[in-house]
Amino acid sequence: MIDPEVFALDFDEYLARVAVLTDEILIPAEEEMVAAGAVPEHVLRALARHGLFGVSIPRRLGGLEWNMTQQVALTMEFTRASCVYRSRFSTVIGLCSQAILDHGTDAQREGLLPKMAAGEHITAFALTEPEAGSDAASLTTTARRVDDGWRIDGSKRYITNAHWADELVVFARTGEASEGAAGVTAFLVPRGAEGVTTRLPSRMNGHAEAPVAEIELVDVRVDDSAILGGQVGKGFAAALRGINHARLHVAATCVGQSTRMLEETARHLSERRQFGAPLADLGAVQADLGRCFADLEAARALTVEAARAFDTGTVPRHRIAAAKLFASEMAGRVADRCVQLLGGEGIVGDHPVPRMWRDVRALRIYEGSSPVHERNLGRAVTRQVRLDGTLPDTYRVTRGPADAA
Ligand SMILES: Cc1cc2nc3c(=O)[nH]c(=O)nc-3n(C[C@H](O)[C@H](O)[C@H](O)COP(=O)(O)OP(=O)(O)OC[C@H]3O[C@@H](n4cnc5c(N)ncnc54)[C@H](O)[C@@H]3O)c2cc1C
Structure with a gap:
């Protein structure tokens, strides 16, 4: 059940509360989760109390009804902790609830969404x-x-x-x-x-x-x-509604995970001394960190921009696919560089970065694998240019045959 006072928070207050949840409960419980081989029950209860099963569900149906821009900001925050936590509510907030919300009957919406938002009905x-x-x-x-x-x-x-x-x-x-x-x-x-x-x-x-x-x-x-x-x-239309929502959340997850990997790695490099100085003082190491940061910020901007477009009322599916493709590839590059920069600690022992390196690999496979997104986006570009001379989900103000000439 969602704590009643959560409903009274404005978005900034809620985001701050999720940041505290992340730093004080989710990140500290990672080792317990790994040892148990499962997300601990007390963490699942905390996720439900904070309303994370209900972020995308309307208030009249028991959820918190944050818009997509807010949802990606939240996701970037709580996925500084293991993205495994997110898996436990991802199918509720994205794939299933959105399909039910937009494509279900009144009875299905009213029967299912309130208990899904409360974390009491897993789909x-x-x-x-x-x-x-x-x-x-x-x-x-x-x-x-x-x-x-x-x-x-x-x-x-x-x-x-x-x-x-x-x-x-x-x-x-x-x-x-x-x-x-x-x-x-x-x-x-x-x-x-x-x-x-x-x-x-x-x-x-x-x-x-x-x-x-x-x-x-x-x-x-x-x-x-x-x-x-x-x-x-009509099942496939409902599936795509859920999938487009989930893809944007996956892109935000890649940003959250990469933020944590980069922070953890930079901390290690500032403390680890070789050749008489911290590794962070080496120019080649700084260049690696700089590339990772630029990559991360590009993915963040792409994801936030796709969310902004989503909130205008249409689903910008090509921009969403581009954000998911780029962000998941970015997370793979950042993870690989961070493991390299950790040296043996990236392979031996309990450092969180190699665990995240394994976890983020799946993000390039589910919600459409990278090669499939590349293929689909390439096809969409050709199709749209042939049709009216513009690009898919175009930013151009005017479009039409005359424009293409
Ligand atoms: C952790 C995890 C969670 C998942 N959760 C869910 C879930 O909740 N619900 C659900 O329904 N599914 C889920 N999936 C399934 C996921 O959506 C599929 O794994 C994905 O769609 C790829 O399908 P596949 O694994 O059968 O790979 P295949 O279709 O066999 O493809 C293998 C590889 O071939 C290449 N490839 C395939 N087609 C093309 C193409 N047209 N052009 C170029 N290259 C191509 C790609 O590199 C691809 O990765 C999950 C998967 C994972 C790993």
């Missing part, structure tokens, strides 16, 4: 399948009409929070395979429904304390009220 977003990863629209999980509703059969994998979720948003094919995305419907399926089983992987390389899960769906029966928005064949 997982079940899109990816063993044979449908980057090409998600080729999914083969089926939902077939039966007398009293629908029968769902199929497999999902790599699903964040699926093993402990209360509810799964399952994307299943209700049309023909030839229809691609148009034949996909989203279903709200209780994880405890008969025929649903989840299984954790034997090992995670990164994000180890918040593992993804496989889901098997065998003869799972639901009625029409389980269809998100009650609309057959």
Whole structure:
């Protein structure tokens, strides 16, 4: 449950409270989390009390309703701590709640979002399948009409929070395979429904304390009220609503993680002496830190700008994709340089930077892998230029055929 006084805070006060949470609870609990192999219960309770499951959910539905610019500022703050914490509420605040908010029925919104905002109802977003990863629209999980509703059969994998979720948003094919995305419907399926089983992987390389899960769906029966928005064949639009939201949060996460890695590394370099002086005094080391800082600030600016555009009312999906692509590649570069600058401490022992180095690797893979974003953005550039001579999500004031001439 969200502490009642949190609702009275203005945004700056709330951000300050999240900064204290990060410095006094999340960062100090990282070692406990790693030793336990899971996010400690007391941390999950603190996240819920602070309202982090509800940042994107409207106040009338029990959330804090911060806009996207505010949400990315918050994310950059709390992801100075392990990004594994964020995994535990990411599927609630981005992928699932936004799909339900914009595409659900009134009953679905009012029934689910208040308890999701309170951190009392965990949802997982079940899109990816063993044979449908980057090409998600080729999914083969089926939902077939039966007398009293629908029968769902199929497999999902790599699903964040699926093993402990209360509810799964399952994307299943209700049309023909030839229809691609148009034949996909989203279903709200209780994880405890008969025929649903989840299984954790034997090992995670990164994000180890918040593992993804496989889901098997065998003869799972639901009625029409389980269809998100009650609309057959509209599942992919709902998925993209959640995905675009989540991509911007991932970009902000890359900024938060890189901020911490850079701070930790610079601190180490100021204390570690070699050749009679702190390593931080070496010109080559300073150049490395300077490049990391410039990279980080570029990603921050890109992310904040995409969030600003988001708050004007349209989803700037190409700018969001560009921010996610750049920020996740940036985090990879910063992580690699920081590990290098730590020397043996980057490989041996408990320093937080190598743990973050492993964790940020996944950010270049989920919410669309980097090569897929490059391909899609390249295609969008060509398509838009052919259409009207401008770039996707253009900043230009005028557009139209005359403009392109
Ligand atoms: C930690 C983690 C959490 C996740 N959480 C969720 C979740 O909650 N819900 C969910 O539905 N899914 C989730 N996923 C799945 C994630 O979205 C997929 O891993 C991702 O879409 C890539 O699919 P894939 O792993 O099957 O890789 P593949 O599709 O097999 O692709 C492998 C690689 O091939 C290259 N490639 C693929 N296609 C192209 C192309 N067109 N052009 C150029 N290169 C290409 C890329 O380098 C790509 O990384 C998660 C994954 C991870 C690792």
